[in-house]
Amino acid sequence: MNHDKPDWSAMVKASSIPNGVFTENMKQTVMSQVQQDQRKKMNNPFYFVIITLLGLMICVTILPLIDRLPTNAIMGSEAASDQNILLDYEPTKDLKFIPETDMGVRDSTLLRLPITSVQIKETVIIDGFGKYLNYTKAEEGDTSFFGFELSNHFSSANGEFYEIGYGAMTEVNFQKSDAFGLADLRMDGRCGPQRKCTYWISLDQDVVKVYYQMNAPTIYEQDLDGDGVTEAIIVTDGTQIYIYKNIAGQIQSVNVQSALQTKYGDTVTYDPVSQVFQLTNEDETRRYRYAAGGDKLRQLDE
Structure with missing residues (x-):
């Protein structure tokens, strides 16, 4: 499409104003012509087709490059x-009663008892640590209890031991432990056919506490x-x-x-x-x- 363009040079030369000065009227004429040309372009449907195609080409080119960037380059x-x-x-x-699925670690301050107050059923000596005791009490009939006696501890010198509670353990073992920044010893053993119990023992002068876990294979x-x-x-x-x-x-x-x-x-x-x-x-x-x-x-x- 051919658009005739005015000869601005001829207009300037034909001006009655000397030295070819570009007048305000001439400036307005130029601006009016430019605006007309822009409106013609905007009304041309091919103009929008070209812009749309250019946008699609940019997306097709740049998006694959963005996908290849590492995630931390995008997300910081x-x-x-x-x-x-x-x-x-x-x-x-x-809990008052501990369910089978409970995995909590609880603590208890142990009762110190004289050995002469119970009837010993089983003793397991653990070299360097002490003894595991399984026993009954006259006032409790045949109910089984268990506890331990510590070597080189003032309680053992007095013929005393520490009671853990009802029940019994097998395959008992003692070892040193500093778990949680609280324990001094750890006692492991089976407390049921399919259950292994652990007692972390804290020795603080005449107070002995245990932190116990009831299912720790x-x-x-x-x-x-x-x-x-x-x-x-x-x-x-x-x-x-x-x-x-x-x-x-x-x-x-x-x-x-x-x-x-x-x-x-x-x-x-x-x-x-x-x-x-x-x-x-x-x-x-x-x-x-x-x-x-x-x-x-x-x-x-x-």
Whole structure:
């Protein structure tokens, strides 16, 4: 399409004003002509077709490049924070009767009794630690009780021992422990056909306390967050993993599977050597380690 353009040079030369000055009337004439040309272009349907095609070409070219960018280049520090799993520790519930599924760690101050006040049924000597005692009481008939006597402790010199309570244990073992920054000893053993019980023993002059867990087949005691206080990592028979931590003097727990929001088919394991929690399913494997100085799991780079 051919649009006739005015000869601005001829107009200037034909002007009655000397020296070819560009007058205000001439300026208005130029602006009017430019505006007319713009309106003609906007009214031309091919103009919009060309703009639309150019927009599509830009999208087709740039979007694949954006998809190739790493996530953290797009999201910045937010992408890294998504890889951290916050651990929501919960205190142990105060229950009168402890159900089979309960995984809380509770504490109890032990009663000190003279050995002559009970009828000993079984004694298991643990070298360097003391004795496990299974006994009955005259006033309780045939009801079985159990407790322990400590070596090199003032109570043993006085012919006394500490009572844990009703029941009995088999396969008893003592070992040193500094779990939760509270324990001095740990006593493990079976307290039922399918159950292993653990008692962390705290010795404080003449006061002896136990922190007990009623279903702890596998226990690792490690300082996960590097604060100098030992946590306990417990793996149940059902392969559930719990972390127990001393929070303001109270032992609280978190279920690792729940924290990782596992789904059906996911498997979670713990490697005590590398202190790595690993989540595996048919699509991926993710590895986590406890973050130093914070209650969260940090995802490790592959």
